[in-house]
Amino acid sequence: MNCPACGSKATGKVGVEQYYCWDCCVEYSVRRNELNIFEVAEDGTLMVLGTPGEI
Template sequence: MRCPVCAGIDTGKVGTDQYYCWNCLLEFSRNGDHGFTAYYVDEEGTLVALGGETGTDRQELSL
């Protein structure tokens, strides 16, 4: 699975339809066949959504 944010291949599965990218340090989940939601993990371990749901087109997300 490629990261939908940076298109990197260094991703790992962390749950059902949830993945972590070691390149951009973001977690993302698949929403159906054509979308995803990206999250960053704050210092307390809470997932914080970035930019809402997106389609398959990559978008630049600023932290």
């Protein structure tokens, strides 16, 4: 699966319907045809960035 934020193929699955992009360092989830993109904070928490159209 390509990263929805940068288009990279350097992605990996980190959970159920959750993926991580090694190029732009974002995590994203795909649930019920809804895509959410998160920034991973230094403490490991996820901060919502939005959907691809909002970035």
